[in-house]
Amino acid sequence: MRKLSISFIVVFLLIVILNFSFVSGSTMYNGVNNATATFKNMSYNDIDSSFARNDIMRMTGLSVIRGNGNRLYYPTNKLKREEALAMILRLMGREKDVQLAQNSASGGVPGAAGTTSSGMVDSWAQGVITVAKNAGLLSKQEQSLDFTKNATRQEIANWIAKGINLAPVYGKDAQYVYSYKDSSLFDADKLPYIEATIESSIMSGYNNGYFGPNDSITREQMAAVLSRAFNVSYAMMGYTKDEGYIEDIERDNVDGGVRHTYVLKNDSGQDIALVAESSPNTNYDFAVLKNGNAGLSSIISNGDRLTYYTNGSNVIFAETANSSIKTISGTIDSIWQGSFRLVDDSGNSYVINYNSNTLVTMNSVDASIDDLKFGETAKVTVYGDTATNIDVEYTDLSSDGQVSLGDRQDSGKIVDIETDNSQVSITLDNGSTYTVNADMPVVGTGAAISASDLKVGEYIKLYFSSINTKTPDEIFLEDDYNKPVAVIRGSIAGVSGFNPKIQLNDVEMYKQGQWNATSSYAMYSLDGASVYLDGSKISVSDINKYKGYDAYIMLENHYGTETATLVSIQSGFNMSYEGSIDYNGNTMSITLSDNRQVSINDGTIILEDGLLVPKDQLSKISEAYVSFARGGAANFISILDTSAPSGYYYVKGNIINVTADSITVGNYYYYSGSEYGDESLNNNEWVANGDETFYIGDKTYIVDNTGNSPSNIPYNEFLNQRYTGSNYYSAYVVASDSNAIAVNIRPLSSTDRVSKAVLSSSSGNVLTLDNVMDWNGLNNKWELNTSLDSIDATKAVIVKNNKVVSANDLKSGDNLYIIRDGALGIVITVQQ
Incomplete structure (x- = not known):
């Protein structure tokens, strides 16, 4: 008899193993036996026209709210204080405490209101008020309220923030509450918690700019608020939340019934099995909300994107995404x-x-x-x-390896550029290197640029007509994604839980060696962000552990949204430095002029010409602005361009003579003596020369700026008009060898300065600049100018690629060499 029993058990276990073969290596969750009741509770008859229909069913399915019987929710009824507190306590996972407190409460007739030590309260809610008081939801003044009266919006915001442990926001960090037209109506003691609720997107104001602090709230509005709060607080109810796609649905006959197994892979790559069974001896399932309809697991389909909530080994509730x-x-x-x-x-x-x-x-x-x-x-x-x-x-290739232009492409971020004669060698972040002619046009930005204008840090696409060549036929510059905006820093206030955004206090933006305050509070999307703590990579969710720490952030434009793409969190005291540096790629460090050493890591933001560049770029430069933790690593480096202007010759002086093909400039008096002649730039300073003659051709750009507005002078008219030595005109000339590219006829200035800058943006003839540096002849070095951030180019000549262009032909990141008089440009050339 014993042998028979053992054999039976073995056979039974074998059947069980076969039936559950699908869960090999999977985590399995069974439904619950009260799922049918939950489904019925979700199936209200009076919510079809409610804006919060899904929220009402979702919160019911997760046991946060309940109806008033007879499958009615009464969505537009005003919510009493005691009802609101009951819902919030369920959200906190405190319903058992309420039930125990209610059982010990004395006095009162069900449904009747009475006076207790906790103010006016219906008898059914005495336990609610007791637990709310013990949980710290109610202030001493609030404990004497009439809880049978309607709750106000500011009371709800205050209680929810306390209930789900949102950090109160005090002082100058509280900004949202004061943005409403009726901010004076907020109770002062509630402000820090109301601010936290608004910051977390759990509550917001009306479209007319008012919050309505003392307005009542309806039951449907409360459901929507609770649904958003639940996204933050579900763990307080003992739930675990996960997501994944349904890959298979298995149906097995068991014990005279049916078992359904919903096989999915969650977003962490784990295999998950959600199981529902209906048989004479076993009945368990889970409630589901799909496309606005309540049901049990049977409404789930293959391919559904599922958000599901588990408690221990049980799946309680699931919701499909609206997407298909x-x-x-x-x-x-x-x-x-x-x-x-x-x-x-x-x-x-x-x-x-x-x-x-x-x-x-x-x-x-x-x-x-x-x-x-x-x-x-x-x-x-x-x-x-x-x-x-x-x-x-794959694309089928022709026998000679040719493909249609565009069938073969490569793309990525430029990590290195080398120019040799008329050829440009470009290396992408995928390791591929390509060679193009320096004058190959680059499309995509709207400006007339060529391959020689490309910079490290830019994103490009290359199009080929041959499968094997390393020479592309077309270059496209990506300009609407990963476009740098700014480097900012601020004190971490937290991370919001909805499409995570980093919250910052005391935000500053880097500009020319200085950090300028921009706002006391701001939030930025963390779409695809890399986050580092003192150089070690951490997850986005870990940012919340470092509230109060300083964060240095690279902001980029992601299709119109300013997004934090690189976040460097620093734990030490911050210092800054501007001057010469020496980079050692072996030790990953830079040596400053005073012999201090600062380490470089993957979290260091390195900016050149407004672009994020790799660490190797530091080996090519000699000066930088460095922000770093004392005794630690650099969090931000701005590379300063100290290279000499290339390819152009700059002269100023009086016009002595104009011939059929030339202009002679000189006759300029020098204070050092009686020497006459023109001046030319040598090592960024004006030095005396004798008279100089430059050839003028039909491509020479000549402009007369002696009047109120610029007047372009055609080549033939210039030769035949009044610009001769006897008429005492003067000019600034930009030349290549002895050929004049541009002549700016205007009075000479004794206060003109030579500057370098990176173009940030342009609007008309106003150029906004970054990293403006002035030449200091006394110290023989370039020095940051922290006060000049734009120049007016209305009366300037702008030279790029050996020809005169307009301000619209410049692009962000262009390196400019500028001769200026104050904020007025005279000559602007783009360095190659």
């Missing part, structure tokens, strides 16, 4: 960390995210994200805005 699976075919146009852009045959553009769970194949053969190349044709399966599958299709 779709397939898009097109060309990979750009690719960044965590996302790429796909353009279909109709020219429609899609920005698609990818993650470690995205399956990549090439002609249906397994591949990886690293195998994706710019310009490849791909078929992408997308759920919402995230790729679940990417299949890249």
Whole structure:
């Protein structure tokens, strides 16, 4: 008999193992036996027209709110204080405490209001008020309120912030509350917690600019507020939240019933099994909200994106995303960390995210994200805005290795540029190096630029017509993504939980060797950000551990949104330095002029010409602004351009003579004696020369700035007009060898200065500048000018690539060599 029993047990266990073979290596969660009741509770008859319909069902399914019986929620009814506190205490996971307190409460008739030591309260809610008081939700003054009266919006904001442990915001850091037109109506003692609730996007004001602190709140409005708060506080109820895609649904017959297993892979790459079973002896399931409809697990479909909540070994509730699976075919146009852009045959553009769970194949053969190349044709399966599958299709090549222009592409961030004669060698961050003619046009920015204008740190796409060549046929400069905006710093206030944003206090922006205050509080998206603490990489979620620390942040433009892409958190006392540096790539450190050594790490933000550049770029420069922790590493380095102007010759003097093909400049009196002649720039200073003659051709740009506005002088008219020595005109000349590129006819200035700068932006003829440096002849060095941030180029000649251009032809990041009189430009040349 014993042997038979053992055999039976073995057979039974074998059947169980076979039935559960799908969970090998998986984490399994069973449903709960009260799921049907939960589903019925979610199925209200009076919420179809409510704006908060999904929130009401979601919060009911997660046991935060309840209806008033008969499958009615009464969404537009005003909410009493005691009702609001009951909901908040459930949100805090304190319902058991309420029930115990209620059982010990005495007096009162159910449904009737009475006076207690806690003010006016209905008898059913006496336990609620007791626990609310013990939990610290109610101030001493609030304990005597009439809790049968309607709750106000500011009371709700105050209680929720306390209930889910939001950090109160005090003093000058409180900004949102004062942005409302009725901010004077807030109770002063509630302000810090109301500010925290608004900052966390749990509550907000009306569209008319008012908050309505003393307005009542309806039951549907409260459901929406609780739903947003739950996203932050679900762990207080003992829930764990996870997400993933349903990959398979298995159906098994068991014990005269059916078991359904929902197989998914969560966003951490783990295999998960959610199990529901209905049989004569076992009945467990979980409530689901899908496309605005409540149900049990049976409404889940293959491919659904699922957010599910578990408690221990049980799955309690799941919700499908509104998005559906779709397939898009097109060309990979750009690719960044965590996302790429796909353009279909109709020219429609899609920005698609990818993650470690995205399956990549090439002609249906397994591949990886690293195998994706710019310009490849791909078929992408997308759920919402995230790729679940990417299949890249190879292009058939012709026998001679030729392809249609664009069928082969490469792209990435420039990490090195070398110029040799008329050739430019470009190395991308993927390790590929290509050679192009220096004068090859570059498209994508709207400005007339060539390959010689490209800079380290810029993102480019290269198009080829041959599969093997290292010489592209076309270059495109990416200008709407990863475009640098600024480097800022501030004190970390936290990270918001909704599409994470870093919150900063006392925000400052770097500008020409100085940190200028911009705002007392700001938030920036952390889309794809790399975060470092003293050089060690940490996760975005870990930022909250370092509140009060200083963060140095690279801001970039991601399709119109200022986004923090590199965050360097510093724990030590900050210092700064400006001057010469010597970089050692072996020790990853720089030596300052006073022999102090500062280490460099992956968290160091290195900026050159407004672009984020790799560490190796430090080996090519001699001066920089350095921000660093005392005794620690650099958090930010701004490379200062100290190179000499290249390719142009600058002269100023009186016009002595004009011939059929030349102009002679000289006859300029020097205070050092009676010597006559012109002056030319030598080592950035004006030095005396004899008279000099320059050839004038039909490409020479000549402008008369002796009047109120510039007047362009055609070549033939210049030769035939009044600009001769006897008429006492003077000019500034920009030349290449003895050939005049530009002549700016205007009075000479004894106060003109020579400066260098990086162009930040231009608006009309006003050029906004970064890293302005003036030449100091006494010290024989370039020095930062912290007061000049723009110049007016209305009466200036601007020379780029050996020809005169307009301000619109300049691009952000151009290195400018400037002869100026105060903030008025005279001659501006773009260095090559």
